[in-house]
Amino acid sequence: MIASADIAIKKTTHSRVSEQDVNNVPFGKCFSDHMFVAEYANGKWEKCYITPYADVPMSYAISALHYGQAIFEGMKAYKMENGETALFRPLENMNRLNKSAVRMAMPEVPEDIFMGGLLELLRLDEKWIPTSETGSLYIRPFLIATDEAIGVKASDTYKFIIITCPAGKYYTEPIKVLVETNYIRAVEGGIGFVKAAGNYGRSLYPTKLAQQKGYQQVIWTDAKTHSYVEESGTMNLMFVIDNTVITPSTSDTILSGITRDSVLKLARDWGMKVEERKVSLKEIVEAHEKGTLQEAFGVGTAATIAHIVGIGFEGKDYALPPVEDRKFSTKIDETLRNIRKGKVEDKFNWMYKVH
Ligand SMILES: Cc1ncc(COP(=O)(O)O)c(C=O)c1O
Incomplete structure (x- = not known):
């Protein structure tokens, strides 16, 4: 597992959590304070960092936007009755992301980056996890091709990102x-x-x-x-x-x-x-x-x-x-x-x- 020391962490100076009722927010619209990013270039994963969740400047030429080299996962963290935080079968999501990566000619995300980044993010944003009976923190890991180039080919650079959002019921009715x-x-x-x-x-x-x-x-x-x-x-x-x-x-x-x-x-x-x-x-x-x-x-x-x-x-x-x-x-x-x-x-x- 990557040590926390290997992830450069820039914490928010203003948590937004008290502005939300995390037990009562619409699905997928309200994002937690931080995000995890890992950057791939020169044939290897080069750096990992956590920063406050924010818009980022990005070129409109990146290949994910044009040729669909973009994959994602959906998973959840729960607040247990005894106050502990736990993920449901996270390694299965990691393995599936990597299966998607292979099929889409993208680099696999190693366990130390996937799990190390996720755990660190959850430690920071623990207060965002709903405590209600049916609530959870929805986790969206995704991998996108970031070459700034027009032309159909597998990208040379990628970003693996994790963002999270508190979630209640997805369908309220049958x-x-x-x-x-x-x-x-x-x-x-x-x-x-x-x-x-x-x-x-x-x-x-x-x-x-x-x-x-x-x-x-x-x-x-x-x-x-x-x-x-x-x-x-x-x-x-x-x-x-x-x-x-x-x-x-x-x-x-x-x-x-x-x-x-x-x-x-x-x-x-x-x-x-x-x-x-x-x-x-x-x-x-x-x-x-x-x-x-x-x-x-x-x-x-x-x-x-x-x-x-x-x-x-x-x-x-x-x-x-x-x-x-x-x-x-x-x-x-x-x-x-x-x-x-x-x-x-x-x-x-x-x-x-x-x-
Ligand atoms: C197309 C599709 N089928 C099935 C599932 C259910 O998979 P899981 O139970 O791993 O969320 C999902 C959600 O991930 C999906 O997007």
């Missing part, structure tokens, strides 16, 4: 989703399995169209046949059909979610039947007709669990059972919250304490 059978998010051989900025940019127009029709999100389907479900927004998808938890297996078109993995581990630990495989729309519709489709929900860091109450598909709306009747996803939601708050045993060692 959601309705529209199955997308025209536009695609990802294709085999593409970049759907990594967190590249371009994956999100391309999703906005179809999502806007779905929102105009009264849905909050789209369900992406496979690019070739549009007959298998993939994922939704920034969430992986899960269904409970006839008491079996069913989820699309991860592939190069689906992001391998850390929440997804955690939910599956808990389900298996509880002795539930779990199936990771292709999930067809035909199967979902048939289960709905037979009355065996008990639950549908999205899982991801931002939302944790987003109950799906309606699915629009081929001009028809399929209403799902009321949220009160959903035993599995409700238990998952409570269990993950309790693990993160340190209220129940952390059997899988998911919480990483910040000292």
